[in-house]
Amino acid sequence: MAYVNFVKKYKLEIAMVLPLLLYILGFTVYPIIQTITLSFQDQYTKAFTLANYKEIIGKTEFKNAFFNTIALTFISLTLEMTAGLVIALILKRNFKGKGLLRSLMLVPMGVPTLVSGVAMTYIFGLYGYFNALLQKLHIIEMPIDWASGGLKTLLMVSVADMWKVTPIVILLLLAGLESIPDEVYEASNIDGATAWQTFKYVTLPLLKPSITMALILRAIDAFRIFELVLVLAGRATPVISTFAYDEYNNYANAYTSAAASTILLLIITVFIVGYLKIAGTKEEQ
Amino acid sequence: MxxxxxxxxxxxxxxxxxxxxxxxxxxxxxxxxxxxxxxxxxxxxxxxxxxxxxxxxLDHWKDVFLSGNIWPPFKKSFVVATMTTIIAIIIAAPAAYVIARMPSKVKYAVVLSLFFTRMFPDVGIALPIAVQFIKLNLMDTYLGLVMAHLIVNLPFAAWILVGTFETIPKDLEEAALVDGTSKLTALMRIIMPIALPGIAVTAIFVWLNSWNEFTYALYLTISDRTLPLQTYYYVQRGGIFDSATYAAILTIPVMLVTFFLQKYMKSGYLAGAVKG
Known part of the structure; x- marks a missing residue:
């Protein structure tokens, strides 16, 4: 009865939310369940099996993709959070040309991810601008093939990713910095704290919610990185997303592709839960 | 000292x-x-x-425009982005309004779950949808791509719009209700006009997201490419002047809009806007 009354009282509200809810259930939650189901199904008999997982885990490409995804996320996040924090701290200062700097910092946001990948191919190509610069500075003799795999390819993709998303990290952290009241800084000034002490004991702890937010947002996207790798590194350096695409597109195997996607989802979930747990327990101490 | x-x-x-x-x-x-x-x-x-x-x-630009290869992808990207925007706003705006008026604990949970729809890998969602669309003959169609782009953009639009509606004081609609207006009229006559600037900004962001979108387009396209796919096609063929020109064309609207909407590039919007 209470339930019926609730529906009657809020029928307009329910009608307004329902399309969104149904869409998310039908086009996000349901496909994800389908993907997870597929990953445990035999290709022919549809019976429950772990064969798809065994198959991809046995592949060298998948091992590489797994390692690359984790390494790439780690390198990208380190670069982006460091650069983002430094630039956000600079933008918190008052100086001539600050407005211009802020506008220039936003330029990468106006560039589609795919396009940033295209631009980076001109820079990191064998006869690209970066090799030319290194040769002019006599750091290297022969041009480096950045896309040939290994750590240098991961670094190249990380720099490309960093270029594209650091502006967002800057803005998120800057918003956090601006929400710290001036009185706190005045107090630490009066207590005679040095700049480093103020940063370590005042700014960083108060900035923690913004850092957590930026870190989780960035980690989710870094784990799912797709088009940048596709454009820059091709199939020589797979990540889990491009591996899943390859399995489906080039080997027409939806089952192993689904298994790869499920593993990726698992990694992301473990990361978020783990991070929140660690960040949470530290807070209690 | x-x-x-x-x-x-x-x-x-x-x-x-x-x-x-x-x-x-x-x-x-x-x-x-x-x-x-x-x-x-x-x-x-x-x-x-x-x-x-x-x-x-200007040779590369002339080549691209005179070859005629640009118009079908341009049209597809443009139409899909526009349709996605209209439908996303129609579905997300009313829902966001209701969410914004929920008790704060429920609201927080709903907003958080909207946010966590992002953690699902696109390749994991696109796969069963592509399999389904092959059966339904929706590959290469505008409709199919619009449906796919809504997956990313509905939660995104709802997320931003909740923030917009939150800033509108509740007293306004309560006053109207006391005067005997119906809920729906109050909403259409009073709330929506105030929220219009926020809705417009959201619409622009959704449009850009769809204009740039790559992953779903890649899964759901066999021959009728969108502009990002056309760019990727030239990257693969190694035509660096073609790919540069296509990439530039793809970038210009995004650049212009980002420049003019700078003041809206705040962390609240960004939380959802991170996807480029």
Whole structure:
């Protein structure tokens, strides 16, 4: 009865939310369940099996993709959070040309991810601008093939990713910095704290919610990185997303592709839960 | 007197040079992209490509436009982005309004779950949808791609719009209800006009997201490419002047909008807008 009354009282509200809810259930939650189901199904008999997982885990490409995804996320996040924090701290200062700097910092946001990948191919190509610069500075003799795999390819993709998303990290952290009241800084000034002490004991702890937010947002996207790798590194350096695409597109195997996607989802979930747990327990101490 | 430590000295001395280096770093890729699209091939296709080009040509742009290959992808991207925007706003705006008026604990949970729809890998969602669309003959269609783009953009639009509706005081609609207006009229006559600027900004962001979208388009396209796919096609073929020109065309609307909407680029919007 209470339930019926609730529906009657809020029928307009329910009608307004329902399309969104149904869409998310039908086009996000349901496909994800389908993907997870597929990953445990035999290709022919549809019976429950772990064969798809065994198959991809046995592949060298998948091992590489797994390692690359984790390494790439780690390198990208380190670069982006460091650069983002430094630039956000600079933008918190008052100086001539600050407005211009802020506008220039936003330029990468106006560039589609795919396009940033295209631009980076001109820079990191064998006869690209970066090799030319290194040769002019006599750091290297022969041009480096950045896309040939290994750590240098991961670094190249990380720099490309960093270029594209650091502006967002800057803005998120800057918003956090601006929400710290001036009185706190005045107090630490009066207590005679040095700049480093103020940063370590005042700014960083108060900035923690913004850092957590930026870190989780960035980690989710870094784990799912797709088009940048596709454009820059091709199939020589797979990540889990491009591996899943390859399995489906080039080997027409939806089952192993689904298994790869499920593993990726698992990694992301473990990361978020783990991070929140660690960040949470530290807070209690 | 406050002590000045080494870290303060370093930061006072270094912040301007770092700012300048960072600004240059942010500009260079865009600069290189555009000069490539205007460069004479012999200035670029050599072991040490010119960074400052002195000769300009419109050949690559002419080629792209005169070949006619650009119009079908341009039309597809444009129509899909526009349809996605209209439907996303129609579905997300009313829902966001209701969410914004929920008790704060429920609201927080709903907003958080909207946010966590992002953690699902696109390749995991696109796969069963592609399999389904093959059966339903929706591959290569505008409708199919619009449906796929809504997956990303509905939660995104709802997320931003909840923030917009939250800023509108509740008293306004309560006053209208006391005067005997129906809920729906109050909403359409009073709330929506106030929320219009926020809705417009959301619409623009959704449009750009769809215009740039790559992953779903890749899964759901066999032959009728969108503009990003066309760009990728030329990247794969190794036509650097074609790919530079296509990439530039793809970028121009995004650049313009980002420039004019700078003041809306705040963390609240960004939380959802992170996807480029």
């Amino acid at each position: 406050r002590k000045i430590d080494i870290s303060e000295k370093i930061s006072n001395a270094a912040y301007i040079p770092i700012a300048i280096i960072a600004a240059i770093f942010m500009i260079i890729p865009v600069y290189i992209l555009f000069i490539t699209s205007f460069a004479v091939p012999s200035d670029i296709l050599k072991p040490h490509p010119d960074f400052f080009i002195t000769r300009f040509t």
